[in-house]
Amino acid sequence: MLRSMLINEAIKTLKKKRTYISFTLLFFLVPLIVLAIGNGSGYLEMQIYGQLKDSFIVFGSLTNGFLSSYLIIAILVGQMPFLATIVAAEIVSGEYAKGTFRMYLSRPVSRYKVLFSKLIVVIAYTIIMMFFFVFYTLGISCLFLGSGDLAVFHQGLLFLSDGDILWRFFLAFAISTGVMLSISCLCFMLSTFFKNSVTPIIITISTVFIGSAISFIPLEIFELVNPFLFTGYIDLFLAAFHDPIPWDIILNASGTCMVWSLVFIYISFYHFNAKEILT
Template sequence: MLINLIKNELVKAFYKKRTFISILLITFLIPIIIIAINKGAYSLQSRIYGQLEDSFIFIGSIINGYLATYIVITILISNMPFLYTIIPSEIISGEYQKGTFRIYLTRPPSRNLVLSSKLLYVILSTILIHFFFFIYTLIFALIILGPGDLAVYHKGLLFLGEGDVVFRFIASALISLPVMITVSILCFMFSSLSRNAVAPIILTISTIFIGSAISIIPIDLFEVINPYLFTGYINTFLVAFYDPIPFQEVLNTIFVTFIWSIIFIIITYYTFNKRDITE
């Protein structure tokens, strides 16, 4: 029964324009940024080297596909939560708005099964969009700029060998995935409480904005709270490019995001089962 419900969600998603918005935005935006990096390669390299150019002689260029991918991900990762809210924002609230719940929630599939199918679809779509973002960026950047060593900042200028870089990007995608799934589930929860598709997006982005502000503002109280908020781990993907990788921080990310995801899911199931579909 659950498999059939998931298939039903996939079929419905295929005919919704909003399903493809995130993919299309990524598809058109990434090439623009990478081509801009390619055009401004010299000035970018000078900024990275900084005053080191006065003391050392550098041979070759550090501007390559790996660095371009790293820059794009670093710039866009904090804005990616918006793209992950587009699908879950409407998946429940849209059904309420159209009145379709009045029809098929009175049939054999239980509310829990219907909700589970929607939740699994949201998680699946988040995973697909997330990995599409990383893989598409990496492939396009390598086509335009080619491979090479990756220069990043970690306790100074750190060079990661070309043979190690792909593993680092895979690790960064996996490390950042739990945070993005939590964002999608948060929006999914708001969707179960709303009757329009706009409110869940606004509420989710507002929550992330407040959480991000707490992680940035240097106040003692906020520094105590921040480790327990999933929003404080949005940029944790950067640890994949540290040497060595701080695995304790990765485990903290997984633990905190898992706890918040469970909380959001419990709230969603409770409110969905209590809601009057005839309203």
């Protein structure tokens, strides 16, 4: 029964045009940014080196696929929460609006199984979207600009050899996906409360905006609260390119995101099971 429900939810999701908005946007946007980075490589390298240029002997160009991917992910990761809500916001509220839940639940099927199948689809969508985002960016960047050492700013200018980079992108993917799953679970929870898909998106993005603002405002009370908010870790993927990697911060962030996700999921199931569905 659960397997057939999962397949049914997956098919319904794949048939909706909104499912492909994220992928279509990234498909066209990423190459444009890569070409812009390649075209402005001279200016970009001048910004990286600054006054240190006379201290280095450089062969080739620092503007390669790895640097391009690093910059694009850093630029766009702040926009990914919006893309992560597209499916989660509609997957339950859409059923309310269409009145299909009344038909669903008139059959001998558990509400938990109905909601669980939808949750699995949301989680799968978020993971696939983030994988596409990170590695499509990496693939297109390396295709256009080639590979090479990666120069990043961490306690000064840090150079990572090309053999020490790919696994860091996998780590960056894992870190950023954990945060996006928390955001998706929040939107999924809100979707069980409302009969339209716009309200969950607005509340979710507002929450992310407020949480991000808290992480940037240098007040003592905010600095105490920020480690316990998943919104403070949206840009933590940058830690994957530090040396040494701050594993303690990454593990703390993973635990924080997992706790918030479980809280959102619990509230979703509790509310959905108790909700009286009349239409």
